[in-house]
Amino acid sequence: MWIRRSRRARRLSVSVDARTGRPQLVIPFRVTYAEADQFMQSESEWLLHKLKELPPRIPFEDGAKVPLLGYKCCIKHLPLLPPEVNHEGHELVVGGKNDEIKHRITEWFKKLAHQKLTELASQKTQDTEHRSPVVTVRDPTTRWGSCSKNGRLSFSWRLILAPPSVMDYVVAHEVAHLSEFHHGPNFWLLVEKLCPSYRRSRHWLTRHGAKLLRYG
Ligand SMILES: [Zn+2]
Numbered sequence: 364m365w366i367r368r369s370r371r372a373r374r375l376s377v378s379v380d381a382r383t384g385r386p387q388l389v390i391p392f393r394v395t396y397a398e399a400d401q402f403m404q405s406e407s408e409w410l411l412h413k414l415k416e417l418p419p420r421i422p423f424e425d426g427a428k429v430p431l432l433g434y435k436c437c438i439k440h441l442p443l444l445p446p447e448v449n450h451e452g453h454e455l456v457v458g459g460k461n462d463e464i465k466h467r468i469t470e471w472f473k474k475l476a477h478q479k480l481t482e483l484a485s486q487k488t489q490d491t492e493h494r495s496p497v498v499t500v501r502d503p504t505t506r507w508g509s510c511s512k513n514g515r516l517s518f519s520w521r522l523i524l525a526p527p528s529v530m531d532y533v534v535a536h537e538v539a540h541l542s543e544f545h546h547g548p549n550f551w552l553l554v555e556k557l558c559p560s561y562r563r564s565r566h567w568l569t570r571h572g573a574k575l576l577r578y579g
Contacts, residue, residue, distance in 0.1 A: 364388055366399075375402045379413045381504045381576045384420065386410055418574040423468040429455070429578055431472075433526030440464055469520075469579050476500050476523035483534040484516055487557050493541045504576060507533045507568065510540035521575040525567070532564035 365380075365387045372391040375398070379386050390399045403410075421427055425440035436455045444458025448471040455471075457464050477500045485495035493514070500520040503509075508518045516537045522530045535558035543550035554561050 366390065368392060375399060377403065377406050377410060379410070379417070381417070381573060382502070382579075384414065384417050384577075386414070418577045420577045421579075423465045423579050425461075425464070429468075430524045431455070432523065432530075438464070438468065465579060472523050473500050473520040476518070476520040479523065479530065480516075480518050480534060483531060484538060487534055487538040488541070490557060491538065491542060493538075496538070496541065507572070508537040510537045514541055516541075519575075521578070524575050524578060525571075526564075528560060529564045529567050532558045532561045533568075534558075535561060 365385055367387065367389050369389050370392045372389045374391060375394060376389045377386060378389075388399065388403065390396075421429065423429065423438060425438060427438045428435050429438060430436070431450070434453075436450070436453055439454045439456045440461065441456060441458055442461065444456065446459030446463065446467065447457075448467055449456045455468065457467055459467065477498065480500065481498045484498050488495055496514055496516045499515065499517045501517055502521070503519055506519070507522060508516065510516050516534075518533060518537070522533055532554075535554050538557055539550055539553040543553060558564070
């Protein structure tokens with residue numbers, strides 16, 4: 364459990380990090396540890412339920428099955444090969460030291476995600492009055508993409524693990540925000556224009572999104 368004292372928090376709260384599965388307790392400055400302890404006891408059932416609900420964690424290691432654009436790939440570690448990642452058929456072959464596999468594969472996914480998301484975003488903006496946006500990839504836990512006021516788009520690199528239609532929808536969603544800030548009827552009309560099958564992908568994310576956060 365990660366415990367954090369906060370000057371800004373107004374009340375006790377407990378949450379679970381969707382990536383690591385680590386619970387986090389936030390204690391406002393004026394609340395005592397005894398009160399926090401009592402709070403945790405009252406929340407223990409909820410916390411257990413939340414932890415049970417988490418999909419299994421799948422670390423990037425030799426033999427792990429990971430989805431790449433929705434297709435299952437198997438990680439194969441060959442320590443004598445140079446420290447890089449190669450996608451060969453149904454395998455992701457990674458060389459170099461064992462303790463660097465996770466970092467190397469994550470960086471490889473991020474780079475590929477950035478490339479695909481940038482391509483898609485510039486394709487989709489061609490149908491609008493906007494210029495190709497600047498795209499960055501991050502690892503957020505509560506959203507798949509975001510659009511800043513100055514027109515920069517940011518996405519979760521984990522979308523590279525989802526089927527291509529899902530990535531397509533998330534890009535369409537953020538590109539639509541370049542024209543329509545709020546999720547009103549005009550916004551969804553524009554999303555549909557940019558990605559006609561968006562409803563299916565949105566549903567996929569609701570059902571399977573949490574699994575994507577458990578890789579790595
Ligand atoms: Zn939105």
